[in-house]
Amino acid sequence: VASELERIARLRALYGAPPGDAAIGIGDDAAVLAPDLVLTVDAAVEDVHFRRAWIGRGASWGDFGRRAALAAISDLAAMGAQPRALLSSLIVPPDLDDRAFDAIALGIAEAARACGAPVIGGNLSRGDQVSITTTAVGRAGARVLRRDGARPGDRLWVSGCVGAAALGLAALEAGLGFDPAAAPFVRRFLRPEPRLDLGSRAAAAASAAIDVSDGLVRDLLHLCAASGVGAEIEAAAIPLAEGHDALARRLGRDPLAVALAGGEDYELLLAGPEHPVLRAVATPIGRVVAGPPGVTILDANGAAIALPSAGYDHFSTG
């Protein structure tokens, strides 16, 4: 069957062009319907994005609900928009107990409150797996941050640290949820912090943005494809959380590969010139270059490193 990327391209073709009043349709982090109305939807599915087996091992149903809502809100951050309201569609097995159900809803409510975007509607259905689908509605800032504005000569910037959430996920899977060295990473995975303030501030200076949900390289490829440019990343410049290398090795992972391919950090990846605002909120990690969409990783001597992985494809991994 077709890959996720191929399918998204196919959907884009099938659904046609956005209407005249939609500045941005399918293919960015969110859609822009009216000048100030930004809309996005995101789903978290049991056994794909979270597992019941993690409960009691460092995670809870509340974490799954909160995280699902925050992931949708992060798409608004990547557009430089501010959240205004959420719709929440829950699918739950008929035998899911009330405590679990309430915990999921409380987690969503907590995310909603933290981001100033109350849940104003939703839907409830049954199904074999829990799935938590969040529609986030936002108000655009003075300028909308799109994926397609990167130009050769721009620097590439990333907020926070990348790969930490992926290590947290791996630690949860390995039963290390309560391990002191792993706990901060597990927290990064379970409680992402949408970079709303950063997105708003960066919109004045950045030429393009995307949130790091699929993994640094993969999301950079999305940005390159939308902008029609290539990109170079300096491996040594990628910001890593304290303890990243040690935890990665302990989990049998290559530290650089995790930083490049690990998803769900919900940091912002930005393109834009050297600028005090970007310098204040993000770390420069490389540059935009002319050429076909593609990403090159450079070592300390400026030589290309083979990519360990292109990131996470929902349709090609377990």
Next chain:
Amino acid sequence: VASELERIARLRALYGAPPGDAAIGIGDDAAVLAPDLVLTVDAAVEDVHFRRAWIGRGASWGDFGRRAALAAISDLAAMGAQPRALLSSLIVPPDLDDRAFDAIALGIAEAARACGAPVIGGNLSRGDQVSITTTAVGRAGARVLRRDGARPGDRLWVSGCVGAAALGLAALEAGLGFDPAAAPFVRRFLRPEPRLDLGSRAAAAASAAIDVSDGLVRDLLHLCAASGVGAEIEAAAIPLAEGHDALARRLGRDPLAVALAGGEDYELLLAGPEHPVLRAVATPIGRVVAGPPGVTILDANGAAIALPSAGYDHFSTG
């Protein structure tokens, strides 16, 4: 575990009151965020709302996609709003073939085109069951049709026919998808027609409205609960499709029970005074009465009939 209604009440409490600029939050067919912005979300889940076994027996993947989108759009009709755009979140098993995937998307695109609401965004995830979640964004009319405006003395009105979709579903399940007598009912189930024009026109005259998705009695109970009123329905006044009684009996169902409890017709149930607009678009079936929320079914002599079923609870039926 709690019933669906109890869970929705619980969600409403957990999520808190809508924000100042949201005229309507959880509990109506859709939420109203800004004066003219109406939002709703609806999910169609495999083996709950549709079955693969029906394919080739009178239904197709395209029908499932189209129907899922139309069900969400119907919520806008029940608010007197006009659709403006859709977001589509798809969950599909990794092995779902490309032809099925494309057919689902084409069905959604067809619904979008028919209702003038292009798909401007979405999400794609994998999961064990296909689920099709649609967020519909609409523009409110001059007046928003709410559930909570019914007053004693109002008449009750319903558009089209009720119970036809439920008979269509039962016919599909029974393998009668291509049966000449059943085919029009199957079509009513697979291709609902959101009453958008009717909702817009009725908004001027009606005091309250809801779409018939869970079943006539059950949706009337929702309306009664929101309005704090009771209701009486005259069994003989309920509009039935031609051939309803015969098909119901052939399928071993009680014709009246199907009309009262059968869901997914996506007709509009309205409360309001005797009025030419309502008379033109709907059939009077009863009246709103003072008293606690509840529905009484009356026979031709005005005597109460025992309710055969309160309708379809997503969490209590197979």
